[in-house]
Amino acid sequence: MTYDLQGQALLAWDQLLTYPETALLAFDFDGTLSPITDDPESAYAHPEVGAVLGRVGHRVAQVAVVTGRPVRTVVELGGFEGTAGLDNLVVLGQYGVERWDATTGQHVEPPPPDxxxxxxxxxxxxxxxxxxxxxxxxxxxxxxxxxxxxxxxxxxxxxxxxxxxxxxxxxxxxxxxxxxxxxxxxAQGMDKGAALRSLVDEVGARCVVFGGDDLGDIPAFDVVAELRDDGTGTTGLRICSVSGEQGQMAGHADLVVDGPDGLVAFLDDLASRLGV
Ligand SMILES: [Mg+2]
Missing domain, CATH: 3.30.70 (Alpha-Beta Plaits)
Structure with a gap:
């Protein structure tokens, strides 16, 4: 596969291939890792997502899912528990208020707002x-x-x-x-941008890839843009998963993929290039 990447996005892609151990890969769930369905309770991850994220997970610093949904729902719909290569997967749920770490199996879930x-x-x-x-x-x-x-x-x-x-x-x-x-x-004050930024700091990532598809992902796309412009040399790549009905989101991204199928193809290609 070839990608039409330029400027900052091309720098990030080069860094991802050369120094994958410095990279954080974070993705939204619905519409990005899982196809949009009429019934949100059965929006299971694309069948190849676990395997392909696991392959890439062997090589990068951290793979994360950043979602508006509760972590328990996404861990179940994603089939993320016990997936090879995702031993250190982090799922940030409810826009970063909840967290699940595959390493410990621990859920952090504060009580709901009043x-x-x-x-x-x-x-x-x-x-x-x-x-x-x-x-x-x-x-x-x-x-x-x-x-x-x-x-x-x-x-x-x-x-x-x-x-x-x-x-x-x-x-x-x-x-x-x-x-x-x-x-x-x-509640106010929860957004994917803040969630992503705190994870970047925690991991010490020097290359940040974020993939999303919807309005709630814009703060995370913005954080990637801010990080790569802040003069610290952090590189970043923004991937938009477009499923036909949300074309205007593409303006926030460096690379557009054709829904979860397209993202899986991208990750499969990345894994091959990383030799896994
Ligand atoms: Mg989404």
Whole structure:
């Protein structure tokens, strides 16, 4: 495979191939490692993800998954437990509030913010009032997701929901996070950028690769751009997984791949070049 990489992205790619032991590879889960499905509870990882991440995992400093979902859900849907080569995988869940380390098997899960219980109670009434009772509420523990994908007019429903959900969130000192046919209500101050940055510091990574597909990934893409511009010589590569419906995200990335299939192909190629 050949990639049309330039400037900073090309530097990162060269460093990744030459000094893989300095690299942190971090990926979003839904739409990046796992195909988007109508039912978020069955959004299993692409069948080859574990194997290919494991191959690369043998050579790089750290492989991580940075997701908006609870860690337990993603560890299960990803089949990440006990995968060869992912012995030191880190999964940062709920935008970095939760953490799972494959090395220890330990879960870190702080209690949910106060307002979530109240929002959970009020949400069905609000949806019924908007005649959107068919929206699927995803229980995320520290957050609640409202999915419009299964409604007859998803975009219309999305547009009608954003305002009222924002108002509901604000009344309980929470914020909304718009995503791809999902709106989440969660606590302030959690984002993938901060999660990625703290992991970069912890690992001491000199080369940072981040792959994502959705609006919630933009803070992490921005952190990669900041790191490589901060004069410390850190290199960075931003990969966007595009599945057709989110083309505008490509502007935030150096390399665009065709959904989870494309990302697996990229990782497979990387592993081969690294001799694993
Ligand atoms: Mg995603």
């Amino acid at each position: 307002g979530i219980a109240a929002v959970r109670e009020e949400l069905p009434v609000l949806l019924a009032g908007l005649e959107l009772a068919g929206a699927h509420i995803e229980e995320k523990g520290r957050a609640l997701g409202v999915h419009v994908r299964r409604l007859p007019d998803p975009q219309g429903a999305y547009d009608r929901l954003v305002g009222p959900l924002k108002h509901l969130a604000e009344r309980h000192q929470l914020v909304v996070e718009p995503g791809r046919q999902i709106i989440e209500i969660r």
